[in-house]
Amino acid sequence: MGKLDKFVQVGRVAFIANGADSGKVCAIAEIVDQNRVLIDGPCTGVRRQVCDMKRLHLTGFHLPLPHSSRTAVVRRKWLAAKLDERWTGTSWAKKLEARRLRASMTDFDRFKCARAKQIRNRIVSVAMGSLRKTSSPKLRKPNKKRHLRKA
């Protein structure tokens, strides 16, 4: 159980995890009941709608929204808070983007990626090897297990 610092509150920015709008962020405009909230994401293309809490993942962002604000108000507050840039700057959003890019790699992209990794690893291992040679004998001793695996 993590920190209970993200509350289901009016103005809380939430990430929609599944459904037609999955992958988008929106703001909570009103709370309907224990399980449902009214969400609105005018700047991210999410229509004003009632959404089940099970579909939402709460983010760390919060907008100073009065409850039951209409879409225009939500838009104004969103833009003022520069939420689009702040969201894309989070590691959460960056990881999502990385996952999306990896999934959309073509066969040629995968080949280029593997080749680039290979080149990098060779540079690293060559540098490591030369370091090991110049270092003290104690440090030079390679890991026994690794040595056995090589054989």
Add this chain to the structure above:
Amino acid sequence: MAPKAQKKPQGKQMAKSSAPHKPKNSAINASRLMKYSRARIFQRKAAYKVKKVKTPAKKSAEKAAAAAFVVKKIGGDKNGGERKVYKKTPKSLPTQVASRKVQLRPKKTFKKHVRRIRSNLAPGAVLILLAGRHKGKRVVLLKQLESGLLLVTGPRKLNGCPLRRVSQRYVIGTKTRIDISKVALPERLNDAYFRRQRSAKKSAASAGGSADIFAKSDAAYAVSAERREDQAAVDKALMGAIKASGDGPMLRSYLRSLFSIKSGQRPHAMVF
């Protein structure tokens, strides 16, 4: 009612139009239900005006029919005195006239079958071969042949795959494209060119069954001069096209490498 000024084209001959004939009837759905019934079409075409001409072909057919018989006299009373005897007994002597069912959609021979191609397979696409002796190789698609098979080449210099036919079914089409608009394919590259050559002796044996069954099978396949020539020409042009494309050196190593599924990769979830 005032009479209309009729402008009849006087002395206009019923000249044979060189323009393509526009059909008077047309289908209104996929199962060929026609817009006009047979009776209506008869009216529209004014077929009642057309006099039926007995074609000469029919006459010759009748003559041929008559010539198939020999009229022989027979003895006996009250039995006609004559019989028509076949000169050559026909293969079948049907007792009932076979009803000629009108084939609305006649069976199409294999040659006439529609050849389809997957939308992601376009000339210049890089394909991954999944079966055969070149499986795992990444090759370049040149074109689709008349039979529907795909004509591919390694290029042979890069991965050893020659100019070859390959079925769509055993191929993954990747999104990688090479611009081969400048690559001129020799005219003679068609299905007949790639057809497997069987030795005459062997084919006679299978037909007649009188050849020596212990006869040596024909010599190992030898590459013909024209194959070498075509391969060299196509490869040269293709290597040029690869060089000219954005990722030249990477593309070359890509085509040289083999495809395989690694651990954790799920082909159905992968983009090729």
